Amino acid sequence: MNDPQSLIRELSCADDYDPNSMPVAKARELIGRFLTPVTATERVHARSALGRVLAEDITSPLNVPAHDNSAMDGFSVRFADLKGDGEVALRIAGTALAGAPFQGTVKAGECVRIMTGGVMPAGTDTIIMQEHVKVSGDRVTIGPGHKKGQNLRRAGEDLATGQVALKRGLALRPAEIGLIASLGIAEIRVYRRLRVAFFSTGDELVSIGTVPKEGQIYDSNRYTIHGMLTRLGCEVIDMGVVRDDPNLLETAFGEAAAIADVVITSGGVSVGEADYVKNLLNKLGEVVFWKIAMKPGRPLAYGKIGNAHFFGLPGNPVSVMVTFYQFVRDALLRLSGLDPVPPLPTFKVPCVSSLKKAPGRTEFQRGILTQDAAGNWSVRVTGEQGSGILRSMAEANCFIILPDAQGSVAAGALVEVQVMEGVV
Ligand code: AMP
Numbered sequence: 001m002n003d004p005q006s007l008i009r010e011l012s013c014a015d016d017y018d019p020n021s022m023p024v025a026k027a028r029e030l031i032g033r034f035l036t037p038v039t040a041t042e043r044v045h046a047r048s049a050l051g052r053v054l055a056e057d058i059t060s061p062l063n064v065p066a067h068d069n070s071a072m073d074g075f076s077v078r079f080a081d082l083k084g085d086g087e088v089a090l091r092i093a094g095t096a097l098a099g100a101p102f103q104g105t106v107k108a109g110e111c112v113r114i115m116t117g118g119v120m121p122a123g124t125d126t127i128i129m130q131e132h133v134k135v136s137g138d139r140v141t142i143g144p145g146h147k148k149g150q151n152l153r154r155a156g157e158d159l160a161t162g163q164v165a166l167k168r169g170l171a172l173r174p175a176e177i178g179l180i181a182s183l184g185i186a187e188i189r190v191y192r193r194l195r196v197a198f199f200s201t202g203d204e205l206v207s208i209g210t211v212p213k214e215g216q217i218y219d220s221n222r223y224t225i226h227g228m229l230t231r232l233g234c235e236v237i238d239m240g241v242v243r244d245d246p247n248l249l250e251t252a253f254g255e256a257a258a259i260a261d262v263v264i265t266s267g268g269v270s271v272g273e274a275d276y277v278k279n280l281l282n283k284l285g286e287v288v289f290w291k292i293a294m295k296p297g298r299p300l301a302y303g304k305i306g307n308a309h310f311f312g313l314p315g316n317p318v319s320v321m322v323t324f325y326q327f328v329r330d331a332l333l334r335l336s337g338l339d340p341v342p343p344l345p346t347f348k349v350p351c352v353s354s355l356k357k358a359p360g361r362t363e364f365q366r367g368i369l370t371q372d373a374a375g376n377w378s379v380r381v382t383g384e385q386g387s388g389i390l391r392s393m394a395e396a397n398c399f400i401i402l403p404d405a406q407g408s409v410a411a412g413a414l415v416e417v418q419v420m421e422g423v424v
């Protein structure tokens with residue numbers, strides 16, 4: 001386990017270390033240095049394992065398929081009986097259906113009618129498709145041009161006994177769960193879920209169900225954070241709203257860090273309120289950085305309180321989601337045992353909107369990717385990009401990522417997009 005204090009001391013000596021303006025890539029790299037994945041595991045039934053992270057290699061206890069079998073409906077023959085230059089007539093000795101094999105051995109001059117998935121009868125080595133033969137009574141006539149071993153699926157060709165079918169560190173999707181079932185495995189070992197505690201800070205916040213007084217607003221961040229954590233398969237601990245009061249905040253941080261692997265807060269890290277949280281965190285833990293050179297989401301704190309990781313997200317609802325997806329998501333997946341964490345795919349498309357942008361920070365604008373009638377994709381922005389406009393996230397299906405050095409973008413230029421579907 002990394003010792004955060006000595007790491008932070010080491011970082012503070014570096015010339016380019018500025019905890020109040022951390023480039024996006026550097027911030028990701030720094031967070032990465034502190035992440036030690038969970039090690040505790042539990043056994044779960046395959047059906048309950050969706051989204052969980054595999055804590056063991058799954059080796060195949062059997063050959064898949066278990067036997068040589070036919071890939072076609074047709075006739076199973078001895079290749080040696082066929083002629084290279086003419087027809088041959090074979091006697092149909094029986095049938096082999098999927099699940100009902102032919103018993104006995106096929107002799108010279110004989111064949112077996114076989115269905116897809118039927119076990120290869122003993123003595124035969126080649127399948128002739130039924131479309132390529134003539135059947136009359138108990139005889140089948142087969143012409144030339146076949147290859148020995150054609151139209152077969154070999155025992156173990158998909159997976160051989162003892163072969164690793166799935167590797168530790170993989171997040172289980174329906175395909176992997178089906179594969180586990182196909183091996184006859186009922187229970188598997190997965191990492192325990194990551195425990196994440198979160199609360200909102202702000203005197204102006206009311207929870208839904210309460211009528212806001214003048215100047216009060218509904219707390220939406222706890223709902224987006226709850227949803228995003230749930231999608232990642234975390235065990236979520238919702239600690240509600242905490243007032244901007246140093247004593248209450250200190251108690252909340254202490255409680256959260258004692259029960260969770262990760263503590264996430266929103267609000268209270270921007271100018272004005274920063275001092276509470278800043279002083280508290282300096283007292284309770286170690287802070288690696290406070291601010292990121294990005295938009296939206298500049299005030300983003302990361303540090304440790306005891307063994308717990310701490311992410312102090314901004315208060316603005318869009319900034320919360322952007323910083324979560326760009327920093328917290330990857331960290332939580334790594335802590336959950338996912339190895340490797342697949343990077344979110346990005347690709348380049350023309351942007352039909354012109355975009356205003358100052359160099360020196362990374363921007364994550366919200367975009368709508370669409371396909372035209374000719375099949376070409378392009379992106380446009382979701383109107384106003386203010387960090388308080390949650391509608392811009394709700395309407396978006398992608399982030400438009402504008403890197404540090406990028407200036408304004410002219411309409412029609414290529415931009416990098418990151419699709420939200422399946423992620424957000
Ligand atoms: P702060 O960083 O605490 O100054 O918050 C920045 C802005 O985000 C302010 O306008 C807050 O009212 C707003 N905000 C903070 N927390 C929340 C929340 N949980 N839900 C909705 N808006 C919030």
Ligand code: MG
Binds near residue numbers: 201203268273315
């Ligand atoms: Mg606040």
